[in-house]
Amino acid sequence: MSDPILPVTRRALLGSSAASVAILTAGEAKAGNVAASAASIRMPVSLTVNGTERLLTLDPRTTLLDALREHLQLTGTKKGCDHGQCGACTVIVNGERINSCLSLAVQHAGDEVTTIEGLGTPDKLHPMQDAFVEHDGYQCGYCTPGQICSSVAMLKEIARGVPSHVTGDLDGEMRATDVEIRERMSGNICRCGAYSNIAAAIADVARG
Amino acid sequence: MKFDAPAGKTIVDDPTVIGKSTRRIDGPRKTTGTAPYAYERHDVVSGQAYGYIVGSAIARGRITAMNLDAARKAPGVIAVIAATETEPVGTSPFNTAPLFGGRDIAHYHQAIACVVAETFEQARAAAALIRTTYDRDAGDYDLAKVKDGAKIAPGWSVPEDIQRNGNFAEAYAAAPVQLDQTYTTPDEAHAMMEPFATIAAWEGDKLTLWTSNQMINWSKRALASILKMPAENIRLDSPFIGGGFGGKLFIRADAVLAALGAKAAGRPVKIAMQRPLMFNNATHRPATIQRVRIGTDADGRILAMGHECWSGNLPGGSAENGAAQTRALYSGPDNLTVSYISRLDLPEGNAMRAPGEAVGHLALEVAMDELAEKLGLDPIEFRLRNEPERMPGDPSKRFSGRHLVECLREGADRFGWSARQSRPASVRDGRWLVGMGVAAGYRGAPITKSAARVSLDNAGRVRVETDMTDIGTGSYTIIAQTAAECIGVPLDQVRVDLGDSRSPVSSGSGGQWGAASSTAGVYAACVELRRMVAEKFGMNADTARFEGGRVVDGKTRRRLAEAGPLSAEGQMDYGDFQNDYDMGTYAGHFAEVGVDAYTGEVRIRRMLAVCDAGRILNPLSARSQVIGAMVMSAGSALMEDLVVDKRFGFFVNHDLAGYEVPVHADIPHQEVVFLDTLDDVISPLKAKGVGELGICGPGAAIANAVYNATGVRVRDYPITLDKLIDKLPDVA
Numbered sequence: 001m002s003d004p005i006l007p008v009t010r011r012a013l014l015g016s017s018a019a020s021v022a023i024l025t026a027g028e029a030k031a032g033n034v035a036a037s038a039a040s041i042r043m044p045v046s047l048t049v050n051g052t053e054r055l056l057t058l059d060p061r062t063t064l065l066d067a068l069r070e071h072l073q074l075t076g077t078k079k080g081c082d083h084g085q086c087g088a089c090t091v092i093v094n095g096e097r098i099n100s101c102l103s104l105a106v107q108h109a110g111d112e113v114t115t116i117e118g119l120g121t122p123d124k125l126h127p128m129q130d131a132f133v134e135h136d137g138y139q140c141g142y143c144t145p146g147q148i149c150s151s152v153a154m155l156k157e158i159a160r161g162v163p164s165h166v167t168g169d170l171d172g173e174m175r176a177t178d179v180e181i182r183e184r185m186s187g188n189i190c191r192c193g194a195y196s197n198i199a200a201a202i203a204d205v206a207r208g
Numbered sequence: 209m210k211f212d213a214p215a216g217k218t219i220v221d222d223p224t225v226i227g228k229s230t231r232r233i234d235g236p237r238k239t240t241g242t243a244p245y246a247y248e249r250h251d252v253v254s255g256q257a258y259g260y261i262v263g264s265a266i267a268r269g270r271i272t273a274m275n276l277d278a279a280r281k282a283p284g285v286i287a288v289i290a291a292t293e294t295e296p297v298g299t300s301p302f303n304t305a306p307l308f309g310g311r312d313i314a315h316y317h318q319a320i321a322c323v324v325a326e327t328f329e330q331a332r333a334a335a336a337l338i339r340t341t342y343d344r345d346a347g348d349y350d351l352a353k354v355k356d357g358a359k360i361a362p363g364w365s366v367p368e369d370i371q372r373n374g375n376f377a378e379a380y381a382a383a384p385v386q387l388d389q390t391y392t393t394p395d396e397a398h399a400m401m402e403p404f405a406t407i408a409a410w411e412g413d414k415l416t417l418w419t420s421n422q423m424i425n426w427s428k429r430a431l432a433s434i435l436k437m438p439a440e441n442i443r444l445d446s447p448f449i450g451g452g453f454g455g456k457l458f459i460r461a462d463a464v465l466a467a468l469g470a471k472a473a474g475r476p477v478k479i480a481m482q483r484p485l486m487f488n489n490a491t492h493r494p495a496t497i498q499r500v501r502i503g504t505d506a507d508g509r510i511l512a513m514g515h516e517c518w519s520g521n522l523p524g525g526s527a528e529n530g531a532a533q534t535r536a537l538y539s540g541p542d543n544l545t546v547s548y549i550s551r552l553d554l555p556e557g558n559a560m561r562a563p564g565e566a567v568g569h570l571a572l573e574v575a576m577d578e579l580a581e582k583l584g585l586d587p588i589e590f591r592l593r594n595e596p597e598r599m600p601g602d603p604s605k606r607f608s609g610r611h612l613v614e615c616l617r618e619g620a621d622r623f624g625w626s627a628r629q630s631r632p633a634s635v636r637d638g639r640w641l642v643g644m645g646v647a648a649g650y651r652g653a654p655i656t657k658s659a660a661r662v663s664l665d666n667a668g669r670v671r672v673e674t675d676m677t678d679i680g681t682g683s684y685t686i687i688a689q690t691a692a693e694c695i696g697v698p699l700d701q702v703r704v705d706l707g708d709s710r711s712p713v714s715s716g717s718g719g720q721w722g723a724a725s726s727t728a729g730v731y732a733a734c735v736e737l738r739r740m741v742a743e744k745f746g747m748n749a750d751t752a753r754f755e756g757g758r759v760v761d762g763k764t765r766r767r768l769a770e771a772g773p774l775s776a777e778g779q780m781d782y783g784d785f786q787n788d789y790d791m792g793t794y795a796g797h798f799a800e801v802g803v804d805a806y807t808g809e810v811r812i813r814r815m816l817a818v819c820d821a822g823r824i825l826n827p828l829s830a831r832s833q834v835i836g837a838m839v840m841s842a843g844s845a846l847m848e849d850l851v852v853d854k855r856f857g858f859f860v861n862h863d864l865a866g867y868e869v870p871v872h873a874d875i876p877h878q879e880v881v882f883l884d885t886l887d888d889v890i891s892p893l894k895a896k897g898v899g900e901l902g903i904c905g906p907g908a909a910i911a912n913a914v915y916n917a918t919g920v921r922v923r924d925y926p927i928t929l930d931k932l933i934d935k936l937p938d939v940a
C-alpha cells in the first residue's frame with residue numbers, strides 16, 4: 001500500500017475520524033471526490049485485543065468489526081448486517097457489550113476489546129461456551145459468538161444492577177430471571193431460532 | 209447399494225450411538241469462533257481483493273447508461289464489472305431471475321455492477337460513485353390484482369390433475385355443514401444470519417469457490433452452465449454455512465460476481481452480499497391467497513375437501529403450493545387441491561423452509577379450527593374423526609409410517625388441553641386474554657440418493673467424506689454417529705469432512721431430505737468398508753460384528769486398526785417400491801397465547817410439538833431443528849411481512865431492522881416430544897427429517913390460540929395488533 005501514514009495524536013485522530021464520517025455523509029449527496037480523497041488516508045490505532053496490544057494502520061472508515069475480521073483475522077466475530085440490526089458482531093469493549101459494526105476502529109484507541117477468541121478455545125471452553133454446546137444453544141453457529149459475548153457481558157450488567165425494560169423493582173436485588181435474560185438478549189437475533197436453548201444455557205451459567 | 213424393499217434386519221438395529229442425545233462434534237468450533245464460514249477463509253488463498261455489489265434501482269426496464277469513470281479512478285479500485293459491459297451470464301435449471309449482465313432488468317436490486325478494490329472501504333466508496341440511468345417499464349406487483357388471470361401451476365410441487373378423485377363441487381354443495389374461507393400470507397424472507405458470501409480464485413481455467421451453499425453438486429452444475437465452463441473445472445467448498453432455509457440452495461450473485469471479478473482483477477476476490485441487497489436481490493417465499501372449502505356431515509366427517517392456492521412469480525418461476533399437505537392430512541372422498549400461478553415482476557420466489565406446506569398449514573389448520581367450532585366439536589376430536597387410511601389425494605398410496613393420532617393425543621395430555629375453554633375470550637389473567645390453540649402438522653419425507661467415502665487408517669480412526677452440508681441441521685454429528693455405529697468405533701474416533709465438491713455427491717441439504725438421505729449414504733459406504741475389512745480378515749461380512757474397535761466373527765477376534773488403511777465408497781439408491789407409499793412426517797402442535805386486552809399485543813406463553821419422524825438420530829440437535837422451525841413459524845404467524853411497494857415493485861423493508869423476525873423476548877420455553885417410531889419404508893436407518901416438520905403447524909396453532917383468547921379471527925397474516933385492537937372484547 002502506498003498510502004501515506006499520518007502520524008497523529010489520539011485527540012487529532014478522534015477529530016479526524018468524526019470528520020471522515022461527515023465527509024462520507026456529504027459524499028452520498030454530492031457523489032464523490034470527497035469520499036474518494038478520504039480513502040487515501042491511513043491512521044494508526046492501538047488497541048488491546050484479548051489481552052494483547054495490537055497496533056494497526058487503518059483507513060479511518062474501517063469499523064471495529066472489520067478491523068477484527070479483516071486486519072487481525074479474528075473472524076470469530078461475525079458480520080450479519082453491518083448496520084447494528086442483528087448483534088452477530090457483539091464484542092466486549094472495556095467491559096461493555098457493543099455492536100462492533102457500529103463503531104469505527106479509530107474510536108477505540110486504547111480500548112480493551114474481548115472477542116469470542118478471547119473467551120475460550122475448543123480445548124478450553126469458557127463456561128458459557130460449554131453451556132451452549134451442552135444445551136445445543138445454536139444451529140448454524142453464525143449468531144453464536146455474538147450471543148456468547150453478549151450473554152457474558154449481560155450477566156455482569158445484572159450483577160452490577162443495571163436495570164432493563166422488564167425490571168420490576170429498581171431498588172430490589174436484580175436477578176438473572178428467565179424474563180430478564182430474554183429481554184436483555186433481544187438485540188442478538190438467532191434466525192435458526194435457538195432461543196429456548198440459549199436461554200437455558202445462560203440460566204445454567206447464571207446459576208453457577 | 210439399493211434399498212428396494214422395506215428394511216428387514218440391518219446393522220443398526222440395536223444402536224448404541226445413533227438415537228442418543230449427542231453434543232455436536234462441531235460445537236467447540238462454532239462456540240469459539242473457529243469454524244470458518246465462507247468470507248472468513250483468509251488462509252485458503254493469498255491476495256484476496258474485496259468486491260462490492262451494486263443493485264438495480266428499478267424493478268423492470270432497461271439500463272440506458274452507466275457512468276463508471278469515477279469509480280474506476282477511485283483509490284484502490286482494481287476492476288469494475290458492469291452489466292452494460294458484460295454479456296448476460298448463462299442460466300441454469302436452478303435459477304429463474306437473471307444473475308448478471310446485459311441492460312435488461314428483471315427485478316429490483318438485480319446485480320448491475322461489482323467494484324473490486326484493495327479494501328472493503330475502498331470498494332464501497334467507489335461503488336457509490338457509479339451513476340446509472342434507466343428506462344423504467346411498468347410491471348405487475350400486486351398478487352390480488354393478477355390472481356384472476358392465473359394459470360394452474362406446472363412443476364414439481366404442483367399436482368396438475370386438480371380432481372384426482374371424485375367430484376369436489378357436487379360433494380361440497382351437498383354437504384350439510386360447510387366452511388368457505390380465504391386466507392392470505394405475505395411474502396417472507398429467509399433472512400439467514402450469514403449473508404451470501406464467496407471467495408473466488410482462478411488457477412488457469414480452474415475455478416475454486418469457497419462459498420456458503422446448501423447443495424454443492426446442484427450448484428457446481430449450475431455455475432458451470434452460468435459461466436459456460438466445464439463443471440469438472442469448478443470446485444465448491446462450503447464446510448460451514450450460516451443458515452440457509454432454502455435461500456442458499458442455489459447459486460446467487462455473490463458467487464457469479466466473485467468469479468467474474470476475480471477474472472477481471474486477476475486475483476482472488478471475496479464478496480459478501482450487503483444485507484440491504486439480500487431481500488430483493490435473492491429469493492423469498494412468495495405471498496399466497498388461499499381459499500379453503502370443507503364440507504362435512506353433521507358428525508364432522510369430511511365429505512369434500514378443497515384447497516386452492518394462488519401465488520405469483522417471475523416467468524418460469526414455480527408456485528408456492530400451499531395445498532400440498534391437504535392431499536395427505538384428512539380423509540374425504542372428494543379432494544380438490546390446486547395451485548395457480550400468475551406472473552409478478554417482484555424478485556424471484558423460491559423455496560423457503562417447507563415451501564408450500566409452511567403457509568398451507570396457516571390456512572388449512574385454521575379452517576379446521578373454524579369448522580370444528582361450527583360443528584361444536586373439539587378441534588382435536590374433529591381431526592381424529594377424519595384420520596385417513598390411505599392418502600386421500602392419491603388413494604393408490606399407503607402411508608409408510610403415520611402416527612398423527614398419537615401426536616395429537618399425547619400432545620393434548622402433556623399440554624393440559626382439557627383445560628381449554630371452547631368459548632372464545634373466556635379466560636382472563638390480569639390484563640391478558642388467554643387462549644389455547646392446536647394444529648396438526650404434515651410434511652413430506654422425501655429421500656434421495658446420496659454417496660460418501662469412509663476410510664479407516666491403521667490407528668483405527670475413521671474418516672467420512674461427502675459433499676453433504678451442515679446448515680445448522682447437525683449433519684456433522686449424525687454422520688459421525690452413523691459411521692461410529694456402523695464401524696463400531698467411539699464417536700471421537702470419527703472425523704467428518706463436509707461441503708467439498710471433490711467428495712462423493714450427497715443429497716445436499718434441502719426439503720427435509722438431508723438427514724435421512726446423507727446418513728443412508730454413509731451407511732452404504734460403511735457396509736462396503738465392513739465388507740472390505742471382513743475380506744481382509746478372512747471373515748464373513750454378514751456375520752462379523754463390529755464393536756468397540758474390534759471385529760468379531762465366531763471365535764475370531766481382530767483389532768479393527770489392523771485392517772487399515774482402507775477406503776470405501778458407497779451410495780444409497782432407492783427402488784420404485786417407495787412410489788406405493790406416501791412418506792411423511794407428522795406433528796401435533798400446541799400453543800398458548802396471551803393477548804393484551806388493552807393493546808392487542810400477542811405474547812406466546814407456551815409451545816409444544818409432538819413429532820413423529822421415524823428414528824431420531826440425535827434427539828439433541830433434532831429438537832433444535834424443531835424449536836427453530838417453531839420460532840420461524842411464530843414469526844410468520846405474528847410478524848414476518850415483506851411489504852411490497854406496489855408502485856415501484858420492491859420489498860420496502862429490506863433489512864433486519866425493517867423485516868421483523870422473532871427475538872429472544874418473543875419466544876417462551878418450547879417443549880418438543882419425539883414419538884419413538886421407526887419407518888422401515890424410508891431407509892435402513894428408518895429415520896426421517898424433522899427440520900421442516902417443525903414449521904408446519906405452529907403458526908396455525910398460534911392463530912387458533914389468538915382466536916380462542918379473543919374471539920377475533922384474523923385471516924390475513926401476520927396477526928399484528930392493528931388487526932385485533934378494534935375488535936377485542938370490551939375491557940371490563
Ligand code: FES
Nearest residue numbers: 082084086087101
Ligand atoms: S453485524 Fe453488527 S449488528 Fe449486525
Ligand code: FES
Nearest residue numbers: 139141190191192
Ligand atoms: S445459530 Fe444460526 S442464527 Fe443463531
